[in-house]
Amino acid sequence: MTHVAIIGGGPGGYEAALVARRLGAEVTLVEREGVGGSTVLTDCVPSKTLIATSDLLTEVGSAAELGVQMPSTVRADLASVNARVLRLAAAQSHDIEERLVSAGCRVVRGEGRIDAPGRVIVRTAEGEETLDADGILLATGAHPRVSEDARPDGERILTWEQVYGLHDIPEHMIVVGSGVTGAEFASAYTGLGAQVTLVSSRDRVLPGEDPDAANLIENVFTRRGMTVMGNSRMASVARDGDRVTVTLTDGRTVEGSHCLLALGSIPNTAGLGLEEAGVTLDDGGFVVVDKVSRTSVPGVYAAGDCTGVLMLASVAAQQGRIAMAHLLGDTVNPLRLAHVSSNIFTSPEIATVGISQKQIEERGMLVDTTILPLAANPRAKMQGVHDGFVKLFARQGTGTVVGGVVVGPRASELIHPVSLAVSAQLTADHVAEAFTVYPSMSGSVAEAARRLHRLL
Numbered sequence: 001m002t003h004v005a006i007i008g009g010g011p012g013g014y015e016a017a018l019v020a021r022r023l024g025a026e027v028t029l030v031e032r033e034g035v036g037g038s039t040v041l042t043d044c045v046p047s048k049t050l051i052a053t054s055d056l057l058t059e060v061g062s063a064a065e066l067g068v069q070m071p072s073t074v075r076a077d078l079a080s081v082n083a084r085v086l087r088l089a090a091a092q093s094h095d096i097e098e099r100l101v102s103a104g105c106r107v108v109r110g111e112g113r114i115d116a117p118g119r120v121i122v123r124t125a126e127g128e129e130t131l132d133a134d135g136i137l138l139a140t141g142a143h144p145r146v147s148e149d150a151r152p153d154g155e156r157i158l159t160w161e162q163v164y165g166l167h168d169i170p171e172h173m174i175v176v177g178s179g180v181t182g183a184e185f186a187s188a189y190t191g192l193g194a195q196v197t198l199v200s201s202r203d204r205v206l207p208g209e210d211p212d213a214a215n216l217i218e219n220v221f222t223r224r225g226m227t228v229m230g231n232s233r234m235a236s237v238a239r240d241g242d243r244v245t246v247t248l249t250d251g252r253t254v255e256g257s258h259c260l261l262a263l264g265s266i267p268n269t270a271g272l273g274l275e276e277a278g279v280t281l282d283d284g285g286f287v288v289v290d291k292v293s294r295t296s297v298p299g300v301y302a303a304g305d306c307t308g309v310l311m312l313a314s315v316a317a318q319q320g321r322i323a324m325a326h327l328l329g330d331t332v333n334p335l336r337l338a339h340v341s342s343n344i345f346t347s348p349e350i351a352t353v354g355i356s357q358k359q360i361e362e363r364g365m366l367v368d369t370t371i372l373p374l375a376a377n378p379r380a381k382m383q384g385v386h387d388g389f390v391k392l393f394a395r396q397g398t399g400t401v402v403g404g405v406v407v408g409p410r411a412s413e414l415i416h417p418v419s420l421a422v423s424a425q426l427t428a429d430h431v432a433e434a435f436t437v438y439p440s441m442s443g444s445v446a447e448a449a450r451r452l453h454r455l456l
């Protein structure tokens with residue numbers, strides 16, 4: 001039987017393990033922290049659980065518009081919120097481990113490294129174990145980037161992994177970094193009632209995202225009382241008792257009660273024996289892979305954040321599945337990044353799929369674009385939703401939908417018809433002709449598609 005050794009138990013690793021078992025391989029999964037990985041224990045699952053509470057409070061904040069009087073004391077008990085966050089994360093990790101074990105995978109708690117192609121050494125609490133494997137998958141993820149001059153102390157200066165230890169809503173949270181992580185936490189703590197300052201090194205928040213969506217969210221942030229500091233690069237963070245001071249590279253300072261560092265991630269590729277085994281890394285230390293997750297060494301595959309390819313849980317899982325299909329001789333469809341859908345869990349949410357406006361402009365693609373504000377949607381009016389839009393991109397000539405952006409409440413759900421259209425290469429007319437419920441937010445997806453109708 002083919003033996004597969006997987007290092008790392010996040011979605012890149014555990015989804016691969018399940019596929020490999022289904023394809024008849026013997027599987028050993030090595031994980032040093034907990035099955036589910038950072039996704040489940042520190043990143044995706046905890047942050048979205050925290051955001052669920054923040055969203056509820058944000059919604060309650062608009063109750064008066066819908067004719068409901070709420071007491072002014074509605075507030076979150078952060079100690080209970082964070083206890084729930086950690087409980088849910090631990091339960092999900094446990095569920096995934098049970099799934100793996102009942103599927104017949106062997107899960108080893110320990111630190112793995114490649115000794116040579118075909119051999120993994122695991123350091124466990126009991127000692128060392130050698131695994132001889134026909135195929136190896138690296139799915140070791142990434143960890144928060146910090147700086148020498150901004151050292152997290154786990155109390156006032158925090159990484160996103162440490163915020164669940166807080167028992168009280170921070171009086172003034174300074175979030176440094178306005179990528180997806182920074183924007184989500186800035187939005188969440190604003191919803192939870194904290195004063196928030198977002199320090200952005202670029203001229204706008206979410207620099208890598210759709211410009212209309214980024215402008216909208218920045219306007220919402222400032223309207224809700226957040227201070228957004230553009231073109232502001234952090235040089236250092238210092239703590240003095242219960243105050244923190246963020247000093248910017250131009251000498252300005254910002255003072256608050258807490259600081260959250262959201263400066264990006266570093267791949268977990270050091271100390272894994274990769275260079276010695278001949279696995280090529282790029283300048284950032286990410287494992288270089290092709291579209292079927294192969295590294296430069298035959299039989300060694302890599303998936304997820306350690307590869308730096310679109311750092312999303314869904315992409316990590318897909319890379320892992322593809323790697324196992326390739327290794328074990330099943331039908332393989334190479335990774336198609338042009339079909340990926342993702343969501344930024346700010347309030348409102350920003351969901352995107354397929355090709356972006358930036359890519360359209362850079363590639364000079366002949367694409368028609370339509371943007372339809374949600375404010376005109378009857379359901380949105382009934383629900384008091386004022387911010388959001390649907391934006392669709394369709395190829396000129398064929399009308400094929402190649403991408404889209406939805407900004408609004410539960411945009412993560414509303415994007416699905418657009419995602420289906422992109423992956424099935426449907427035309428805007430197909431999307432327009434499908435019935436939508438009246439009244440519904442999804443009516444705006446169909447209406448936007450109708451606006452793309454062209455007489456060919």
Ligand SMILES: Cc1cc2nc3c(=O)[nH]c(=O)nc-3n(C[C@H](O)[C@H](O)[C@H](O)COP(=O)(O)OP(=O)(O)OC[C@H]3O[C@@H](n4cnc5c(N)ncnc54)[C@H](O)[C@@H]3O)c2cc1C
Nearest residue numbers: 008010011012032037038039044112141304305311312313
């Ligand atoms: C705050 C935050 C929120 C996010 N929210 C979302 C979201 O909503 N949706 C989304 O799609 N993505 C989200 N992401 C991105 C997502 O979390 C990552 O893309 C995903 O975790 C990548 O999965 P992975 O399997 O590559 O790595 P991980 O989930 O990081 O798992 C890697 C595992 O490998 C283990 N490991 C590392 N080295 C070794 C070793 N030598 N031996 C044994 N084990 C080892 C680690 O302990 C870890 O458990 C978020 C990221 C952050 C930072």
Ligand SMILES: NC(=O)c1ccc[n+]([C@@H]2O[C@H](COP(=O)([O-])OP(=O)(O)OC[C@H]3O[C@@H](n4cnc5c(N)ncnc54)[C@H](O)[C@@H]3O)[C@@H](O)[C@H]2O)c1
Nearest residue numbers: 177178179180181182201233234262263264311343344345
């Ligand atoms: N909802 C989701 O799916 C979700 C949520 C969070 C993260 N992620 C993924 O994780 C990946 C990483 O996102 P991220 O936001 O953690 O990292 P990022 O690298 O995208 O953003 C970090 C930001 O910090 C800024 N920065 C760095 N040093 C700074 C300094 N000294 N002062 C001020 N700003 C500074 C950078 O310019 C950058 O804009 C992304 O691929 C993202 O898609 C996904």
